[in-house]
Amino acid sequence: MTEENRAIGDSTNKPNNNIKKVIGVMSGKGGVGKSTVTTLLAQQLVENGHTVGILDADITGPSIPKLLNMGDAKAYSDGDFIVPVMSQSGIKVVSLNLLIDEEEAPVIWRGPMVGGAVQQFYNDTVWGDLDYLLIDMPPGTGDVALTVMQSIRLTGIVMVSIPQNLVSMIVAKAINMAKQMDIPVIGLVENMSYVPCPSCDEKIRIFKDDNLDSFLKEYDLDLLGELPMSAEVIDITNNGIKSLSPGLKEEVVAMTKKVENYKRKYSMSMFGK
Template sequence: MSKKESACDSCPSKSENCEAGCDRKNMIKPQEGIKSVIAVMSGKGGVGKSTVTALLAGFMAKKGHEVGILDGDITGPSIPRLLGLKGGRIGAGQRGLIPYRTELGVKVMSLNLFFEREDEAVIWRGPMLAGAVKQFWEDVDWGELDFLFVDLPPGTGDVPLTVLQSLPLDGVIIVFSPQDLAIMIVKKALRMVRTLDVPVIGFVENMAYLECPECGKVIYPYGKPKGSQVSEETGVPVLATLPIQPSYTSFGDQGKLEMLETPEFEQLADRLEKVAACGSEAISNN
């Protein structure tokens, strides 16, 4: 199936009278104030993709950037909990819905922010999920942002497809963990991104090691990190390697995850700043 055929098949506005050659990126409302849009995805669940998104947003905010998070994981949103945001009070202004702000000033829009109860179940089919993500782009007053991170649900389904085909992405960050199964699945995600001609900024290897709090010995619960192997096999650099860190859980449970210091993101942040300044050329030339 060609890229245009795939785009039309998944388009929520599809009708018998659609023009066969339409470009879905021209069908969405532009957001002139957003300088760089970065998707964060994973091939499977449980690798810490939302944790990476929240930590990275906090890291970039502490560097002085204006940052937002569009929570595209509609049926399993965790961004509000990780960043201490409680729902039920979404407001609207002349330019659209007003996103919540975290303590560091990160703007967040998530379906969970519409509910009083954070455990409210969202039982929707694919087209409704994809439509919600599109609305979070078009109908939210994001204002001026240096970076908008789009936290995608795991896998290669309707929502990732909608984001990769519809939003003006500057690139994708793919998160994986060291298990062989996760690496096999992350290659599927990479193949999807490349098939749709979206630039890949780099990998983040999460849960790569554990440092013993007693003796400082480095332990590998899931086997030795696979970053070098995956990078060699795919040609995509690993730009951050994160440990299993108990503070990620404790700070996330308190809604303070953005406050953690994560020097591991320094190289990734440098790449993101180059992408924002130079576009996709910063990816191909480095």
């Protein structure tokens, strides 16, 4: 069996799970649309014929169930393992908000407990056969990011940013962390990249100091996609994903295709192979 086709992370995951590719979605800073990108990617992957799961690793700020319009759905445990919830679009989801009674209840946990919950979501969930498992990671380079990178064999990381120099600097920290942990960065998605012109096909760049090209060159990154700052994207964050306009759909399809075409080149140094 080839490295790409084997179950990634099978040394720790439930034996009868077969997860082909595990992709972390990460940002250095909160509020840049990371969870929205995770959900858009997952839904397009399903439309492209793949079996997909999302592990919501943002324990203190889980938002995947809301983005997928999962309502009052709840995951449950059979005593030994967690059974994920299937979204209406066919995505298997595990999130803390699917396991607690009140979604507004705060999660007041220290770092090790949060990291342990993420490991349990990966190791003890009955994921079954998946082509892709997307891990929606919390912002920053803290305990959860370290836990995921150390304990799960990732195919790669998708970075999410917005066109501001301050955010780019913080995202650079996350990129450097991934490189130090020997995790490849698949590419960058820039959210709020432009405003669509209402009367033409132009993309209006409102951030004059956007340094995207130089940033991509400096860190040797591929641009996976640019998502607009639009009422449609804002509505997604408020009311979940429904049907997409042709313009946004085109961006998401192109972004997803680049992720599908990525092939992980393992150095094996982290996993002793």
